[in-house]
């Protein structure tokens with residue numbers, strides 16, 4: 001757990017400078033502290049650190065300087081005082097849940113969440129008598145009505161995968177306050193470069209650092225960020241005991257990744273916008289889901305709440321599964337994988353991959369049809385991405401004509 005000193009530098013400056021701890025060698029770039037434990041000056045020093053009378057490293061399951069550097073930088077960018085890094089995005093979410101919830105508690109969660117997050121609530125935490133109610137992300141009434149006297153946490157992602165649906169963060173934060181609950185926001189899709197939920201009333205932000213924070217698809221990691229000292233201490237306590245710790249090497253990759261986060265996000269967003277506009281004009285495309293388009297039902301909220309519209313574009317092709325699969329199979333450049341937040345553009349068919357394990361009925365309720373495709377736009381030249389998608393789309397347009 002790292003307490004980030006608030007400073008007055010702008011976001012871009014903090015992305016490069018915050019969290020750095022220069023060592024004895026006066027290195028310019030941050031070192032990797034690949035060590036499992038730390039030595040003490042003498043027996044009294046060891047005793048003082050073990051009893052927490054004095055701060056200091058003891059063992060890397062608890063703290064590590066490279067992990068602390070990443071935590072300090074991410075906390076600064078999210079506008080939070082404390083960050084706790086974890087082994088993965090799921091480890092971060094689990095640690096927050098174990099820290100904040102106990103048997104008999106109730107949570108209200110968006111029904112459009114990352115698949116493993118849904119499984120965590122519905123299959124794992126339910127075993128310990130923590131019950132979840134699922135609500136439609138943008139429907140504020142549903143959030144309010146689902147809360148009970150036992151509700152301790154509201155959990156959401158905005159924009160959500162794959163349809164890029166948003167919710168008004170300030171409004172949900174108010175609902176959480178009204179019910180004496182905390183609001184936890186998964187900020188993977190926007191990253192702090194586009195949206196800082198703590199500044200809109202969220203109590204905790206969770207991340208899968210695996211996605212845009214790394215940005216080049218190398219490492220698995222996650223983090224929780226908060227301004228609440230007691231939440232931070234509780235999450236750190238879980239991590240320290242349960243071992244959901246981030247490795248120093250991964251922390252170093254993410255720490256360096258944050259230096260280019262905003263530049264990369266700007267490029268992802270710019271290309272996604274260009275792609276969305278091109279798709280909307282294509283005769284083989286029936287619908288495009290991207291909050292940057294003026295006809296997206298929540299375009300105004302996106303303008304108000306986000307600095308830009310994100311790197312993920314979903315669209316529906318004329319036809320059904322066969323046509324959608326044909327577009328996937330005709331690509332030569334795009335990677336056929338469900339990952340996102342990579343320099344390389346990826347394409348996936350949600351109904352048979354990321355959302356393949358939920359029932360047809362749940363899928364249709366979530367608006368995920370057989371003709372839907374999701375593209376996580378990378379950093380290639382957008383004209384090459386467009387040309388690659390056109391291989392399949394042009395075939396569909398020709399067959400239909």
Ligand SMILES: *Cc1c(COP(=O)(O)O)cnc(C)c1O
Pocket residue numbers: 088089090091114116117157186188189207208209210211220221222
């Ligand atoms: C990937 C992802 C997660 C889980 O993160 P891992 O690092 O894979 O454990 C959680 N939420 C969202 C939105 C994700 O995309």
